[in-house]
Amino acid sequence: MKSTSVFLLLVSLMLLAACSSNSAPVEESAAKEATEEAVGKLDVNAIQEVSTEGSLSKLKEQQGGKETSEIPIEADTAKNEENVSVTDFVDAAVPSLKETIEADDDPETLHKALIAVLGSPYYGETIQEAEDLEPSFDDPYLPQPKASGDAGASSEAENAIILLDASSSMLLEVDGEQKMKVAKDAVKSFAKTLGNSSNFSLIVYGHEGSESDADMDESCSGIEEVYASSAYDNQKFSEATDQIEARGWTPLAGAIEEAADKSSSMDGATAIYIVSDGKETCGGDPVKAAEQAASYKTGIINVIGFDVDEESENQLADVAEAGRGEYYAANSAADLQTTIEYEWLPSNLDLAWAPVNIPPNGWEVGDEYDRQRQVLANIANIMDNEEVRYEAALTRLANDGVITEEMSAAVSQLIQERFDTAKQELSKLEAEKIDQVNERQEEIRAEVMAWVEEMKKLKENVSQ
Incomplete structure (x- = not known):
């Protein structure tokens, strides 16, 4: 009797397990069908x-x-x-x-x-x-020269050298835009307007190495003429400017000395334009460099302090004074586009070509x-x-x-x-x-x- 009871118990357990096993697929299938039906449903009334x-x-x-x-x-x-x-x-x-x-x-x-x-x-x-959508053309750069006194009557420089700061601080933003981009756009506009009466040269500094102490020597010696002095060419100048990336230290004195050296081999007067957002950080003396540059070949050194602190502004203003030029403060992107001013009136050649060069040309349109x-x-x-x-x-x-x-x-x-x-x-x-x-x-x-x-x-x- 005992063995029979055990046998019956085992049989019951086996039947129960079989039933449970068979019900699982049925339940899963029913759930799947219900899900598919719900997914396929569409509110017919809402369609109207x-x-x-x-x-x-x-x-x-x-x-x-x-x-x-x-x-x-x-x-x-x-x-x-x-x-x-x-x-x-x-x-x-x-x-x-x-x-x-x-x-x-x-x-x-x-x-x-x-x-x-x-x-x-x-x-x-x-x-x-x-x-x-709106046209994305840049506003034309049409500076107002100082047409009175000595500035208005001064001779037109035959050469222009732009020194563009590409130190790491130019990676910061002003008015929601990277300072380096704003500066490059302003320099391109400036060159496009004055490019017919002056040979242009673009020298960049601070674009080598990084801001780390280990890269200081490389960065401070990284001064490069990316657009050699020549007649202005819109495509080449734009390409040279676009490739610049802000990275390292600020060898301002070295850049001024490089520009002065370049100007010594040029015919006629030369004007240097510096666009910088900070003071010298490589141990040089930019004021002394500007004074020496202005003393022999360079005509004037104009400086734009772009969103600078008081200490940097004081040094940059001293550089402009030593270079017999002007210091301009640009505290915003809009300021930078409007503070580059002529130290001379535009030439007749500039004026003749302005309607051709400045408005959007056929390719740009x-x-x-x-x-x-x-x-x-x-x-x-x-x-x-x-x-x-x-x-x-x-x-x-x-x-x-x-x-x-x-x-x-x-x-x-x-x-x-x-x-x-x-x-x-x-x-x-x-x-x-x-x-x-x-x-x-x-x-x-x-x-x-x-x-x-x-x-x-x-x-x-x-x-x-």
């Missing part, structure tokens, strides 16, 4: 609130589709939906679309369902970016067109990618017998009409942006011509 208007203002309001809300923006704005499988989207969308058709087989309802399931989530930000068209192209690509998804879904539904060919054609017509409206508005927006580029180019040209006339009058007054 979806807009099918093709205006850009309505497209901006469009939310991401149920199956496309997480599509990468890089893919949705790329031509032909690169790296994204349309088939995957259609596979995911079909259950919701079938459910919609079962509830309402009207073509307009299916059109709305396609948008609700496969619409792009990126119209809002891309259209806003396009609407916010073309580049601006391309920049804006790329932003607008992102919107067009989103439309094309959306249309591909919609048409692929319609094809699948027709092939599966869910909708008729007539139904598919009717919905395709609605889709096409919507995108035709959108693309017409997009073309209109592009034309408006091109007009803005052209208008800004003409505004700059008018500003330059007014400046040229003002300079001519000043020159006449000085000569009388």
Whole structure:
């Protein structure tokens, strides 16, 4: 009896384990089906609130589709939906679309369902970016020279040497922009304006090594002429300036001595322009160097202290005084663009070429067109990618017998009409942006011509 009881107990336990084992797959399968059903659900009533208007203002309001809300923006704005499988989207969308058709087989309802399931989530930000586009041309650099007294009547320097500080402190920001970038932009504008009457040279210092003590010797000896004295060439000068990176110490005295040495081999007077945000840190004496430079060949040394502390400003002002030039304080990015001033009036050659050199040229205008068209192209690509998804879904539904060919054609017509409206508005927006580029180019040209006339009058007054 005892052995029989044990046997029956073992049998019972085995049957219980088998039942438990069989129920697990059943429960998992039921849960999976429930999840899939929930995922496939689409609020059919909410679909009627979806807009099918093709205006850009309505497209901006469009939310991401149920199956496309997480599509990468890089893919949705790329031509032909690169790296994204349309088939995957259609596979995911079909259950919701079938459910919609079962509830309402009207073509307009299916059109709305396609948008609700496969619409792009990126119209809002891309259209806003396009609407916010403005010409990116730099404001023209049109300095006001000192046209009175000795400064106005002084001879025009035949050579100009720019000393540009590229020490590590130039990596700091002013007005939200890196000081090095602001300084380089200002120097390029300055050279572009005065480049016809003077041979230009660009010397950079502080761009070697780093600010560490171990790199002090390398940095303090790193003084380089990156644009050799010659007639101004916009492309070459810009390339030379763009390659400069701020890194190390400040060998200001050495840079002045280098400029003075360069000027000794030049014909005619030379003006040195220093753009710096700090005092000497390499043990040199920049005031003495400026005094010696001004005593024999260099005409004047002008200094701009860019966002400097009091101690640095005092030293830089002393450098300008020793160099018989002027010290200018620039405490912001805007200041730097406006504080570089002539110590002489622009030459007739400068004035003759100003309307050609200063306003955006044809290449710059073309580049601006391309920049804006790329932003607008992102919107067009989103439309094309959306249309591909919609048409692929319609094809699948027709092939599966869910909708008729007539139904598919009717919905395709609605889709096409919507995108035709959108693309017409997009073309209109592009034309408006091109007009803005052209208008800004003409505004700059008018500003330059007014400046040229003002300079001519000043020159006449000085000569009388």
